[in-house]
Amino acid sequence: MKLVSWNVNGLRACLNKGFQQYFQEADADIFCLQETKLQEGQVCLELGEEYRQYWNYAEKKGYSGTAVITKIQPLSVRYGMEEDREPEGRLLTLEFDAFYLVNVYTPNARRDLSRLDYRLEWEDRFRTYLKQLDSVKPVIICGDMNVAHQEIDLKNAKSNQNNSGFTPEEREKMTRLLEAGFVDTFRHFYPDRTDAYTWWSYMPKVRERNIGWRIDYFLTSSRLAPFLVDACIDSEVMGSDHCPVLLMMQDVAVVTSPAGSA
Template identity: 75%
Template structure:
């Protein structure tokens, strides 16, 4: 199976910058997007092959939002974490026969860290949530997790210590999540690979010089390690300030 995740930073804008061509070329079995920034009825997407579509819209217009396009019909779909709804549209959980898929857009702590306390509390609830799913069947987690976990995961780690997305607290929560029975698929396969990032700021020449951060992930239940074929980052794909991240995995059977 090929699974793709992409923070599109506004799906309508990304559609005008190559999203449809990339989607059609890759032919993913499941394609997850974050930060759709739209409301129901604001976009109509058509594909050569049929996809089931699931959307979680934020109440605030032009903000957040997630979506999943899948060739495989899920058994159940959940919109949110504890409840089947949450106002910022940050999460979708699809249950398939052999696994759960969680598409998530983790809250940003903000530049002044004014939302760090909320972010950390959200992380604790999220870890509990995916752990509970993992007791039932294996879990794949994808999305913009808004944290560079290790120094190797961003270009300028010295200058960003303590900044949003690279605080000790946020990095610690990622360590806790991985320690709860999950694996960072890319870093597991490529433990020493440098200069591979998934997000670049919009400042001039930053992307051209590859001054980036790896904050978009495919995580998996650790017991799925033998099933993982590859995890890669399509750094060359434009259309957003993030690029797609891809997981190739053997079919997960019960």
């Protein structure tokens, strides 16, 4: 099973920069998008009859938004956490036979950190939500989580210590999420790999010089670790300020019990 996640930073723009060619070449079983910046009806993706498409649009035009394009038919689809809606279009949960898939675009704390308190509160609700899902069946989480977890996950750690996406508070929330029973799949396979980034500023020559951050993830319930095959970053793929991240897994045919359960 192959899964892809990509913050496209505006799907309409990305469609003019090779999105569909990459989509076809990737041939993923499940393809997740963040920051689609769409309203319903603004694009019509012709991707083949084998794919089903699920979209969560933000109420604000040209803002946020998530989508899941899947060959595997879900049992159910949810468009938020506490309620079956998400005003900023940041969350899609698809239930499959053996796992839940959660596609997320985590709120940014903003450059001046004016949204940090909201971000931290959102993180607590999100962790609780994932633990609730995990108590039923394993969870695969993917998306732009807007945090570089460790110093290895960005180029200039010292100069970014208190910047949005690398504040101690945001990093601690990621630590708590992983401690709640989830695995950062890229670090599972490549714990010491440096210069592995998924986002670069649009400033001149920043991407060319690979001055980036790793803020896009695939996490899984820890009990899915035996099913993991590889986790990759397609850093050469253009079309957005983010690049796609990939997860390869064996088919999850057996639902295992959460850690600590009887």
